[in-house]
Amino acid sequence: MYSLLQPILYSFDPEQIHEWTLGLCRRAEKIPGFMGLIGSMFSFDDPRLAVSIGNLTFANPVGLAAGFDKNGIAVPWLHALGFGHVEVGTVTPKPQPGNPKQRLFRLREDLAVINRMGFNNDGVEALVRSLQGINRQAPVGINLGKNKDTPMEEAAQDYVKGLKAAWELADYFTINISSPNTQNLRSLQQEEFLYPFIREIIQTRDQLVEQRGSYRQVWLKIAPDLTDQELEIICGIVLDLKVDALVVTNTTISRPGLQSPQREEMGGLSGKPVFELSNQVLSEVARLTQGQIPLIGVGGIFSAQDAFHKLSLGASLVQVLTGLIYQGPGLVRSINKGLVGKLNKNKLSTITQLTGSAFELQQT
Structure with missing residues (x-):
C-alpha cells in the first residue's frame, strides 16, 4: 500500500509532506478506536525482544x-506503530524557526535524505504542554539542543534549561551536540569543551534526582565524522562522568558515493549511505567501551538484517527515521518480526544475547 502512495508523496516538497503527516497523526488520535x-x-x-537499560525497559x-x-x-500515534521507544525533539529552550527553506532534500537514487533544518522547533515549554497527559505505551526520550543565538560558552545552560523544564515528562534525555546544522555545535565534542560541558549536565541531573525523587537517564549523541582519537577521548569522558548511554551516530557531512543530483546540498546526510560509516564508528566505540555503557545504533537501518547487524556490533537498541520515510510505517513490525526470526535461527532466548556477538551468529 505504501509503495503505491510513494509516487504521490514524492511529488510534494518533503517538509510539506512531513507537516501534513504530523497533522494527520494528531487528528487520527481523536477518532474512537482508530489507534x-x-x-x-x-x-x-x-517478550524475547525486551531490553533493559538501567531503570528503563523497552x-x-x-x-x-x-x-x-x-x-x-x-x-x-508513534507508539501505535510499535516502536519500543520514541525520541522527540530536537528541542531548544526558546522557539526558533531554523534555517531558511528549502532545507530538506530526498535523495531517492541513494535512499537518503539531506537536511539542514537548524533545530526548528516550538521551544521546550510547548513540548512540555504537548506531552502532558498523553497515554504512554513505551519510553519517551527528549532530544535537547542549544538555541542558535546562545553563545558557545553558555551552551551547557541551554541543555540544563531543557532538563529542568521537561524533567517530569521524559524517561531519558539525549544531549545533541553532533548536528552539523547549528554553527560550531560539533566543537562541543572536542576534549577541552566536552568534559566541563558534560560534567555540568550530569551534576544538574544528579541535583534534580535528589530534588524531585526520580531518575532520568542522560544519553549523548555523537557524530559519525570523528577520528579514532576523538572517539577514544569521548568514550573516556562519558565513562568517567557516567553518562547512561551513547547514541551512535548522527548524520554525516561526508558524501560517500552518492548518485542523486542533490548530493551537494549542504547539511547532514542520513539513510543508506550512512550505514557502513555509522557501523564503523559503532564497532570502534564498542571496542573502546567494552560493554561498560549501552550503545544505541543509528544510521541507515532499512531492514531486520540492518538492525541485526548493529545489534551484533554492540548496540543494545537501534533507532530508525530515514528508513521509515522510504519503507513506510510497516518497517517497525518488519524489523521486529525479522529479529525474532534471527533469535529462532540462532536458538537464542532473548534479543540481548545478540548484542556484541557479530562473529558468533549466523548472519542470514
Whole structure:
C-alpha cells in the first residue's frame, strides 16, 4: 500500500509532506478506536525482544530517532506503530524557526535524505504542554539542543534549561551536540569543551534526582565524522562522568558515493549511505567501551538484517527515521518480526544475547 502512495508523496516538497503527516497523526488520535486499529496492524509483540537499560525497559529494541516529531505532538500515534521507544525533539529552550527553506532534500537514487533544518522547533515549554497527559505505551526520550543565538560558552545552560523544564515528562534525555546544522555545535565534542560541558549536565541531573525523587537517564549523541582519537577521548569522558548511554551516530557531512543530483546540498546526510560509516564508528566505540555503557545504533537501518547487524556490533537498541520515510510505517513490525526470526535461527532466548556477538551468529 505504501509503495503505491510513494509516487504521490514524492511529488510534494518533503517538509510539506512531513507537516501534513504530523497533522494527520494528531487528528487520527481523536477518532474512537482508530489507534487500536493502527496498533493491531503495525505492532509486533514478543517478550524475547525486551531490553533493559538501567531503570528503563523497552518492549523491543527499535526506536524512533529524533527529528520526526520535534514538538511531541504525535507520540500516541508513534507508539501505535510499535516502536519500543520514541525520541522527540530536537528541542531548544526558546522557539526558533531554523534555517531558511528549502532545507530538506530526498535523495531517492541513494535512499537518503539531506537536511539542514537548524533545530526548528516550538521551544521546550510547548513540548512540555504537548506531552502532558498523553497515554504512554513505551519510553519517551527528549532530544535537547542549544538555541542558535546562545553563545558557545553558555551552551551547557541551554541543555540544563531543557532538563529542568521537561524533567517530569521524559524517561531519558539525549544531549545533541553532533548536528552539523547549528554553527560550531560539533566543537562541543572536542576534549577541552566536552568534559566541563558534560560534567555540568550530569551534576544538574544528579541535583534534580535528589530534588524531585526520580531518575532520568542522560544519553549523548555523537557524530559519525570523528577520528579514532576523538572517539577514544569521548568514550573516556562519558565513562568517567557516567553518562547512561551513547547514541551512535548522527548524520554525516561526508558524501560517500552518492548518485542523486542533490548530493551537494549542504547539511547532514542520513539513510543508506550512512550505514557502513555509522557501523564503523559503532564497532570502534564498542571496542573502546567494552560493554561498560549501552550503545544505541543509528544510521541507515532499512531492514531486520540492518538492525541485526548493529545489534551484533554492540548496540543494545537501534533507532530508525530515514528508513521509515522510504519503507513506510510497516518497517517497525518488519524489523521486529525479522529479529525474532534471527533469535529462532540462532536458538537464542532473548534479543540481548545478540548484542556484541557479530562473529558468533549466523548472519542470514
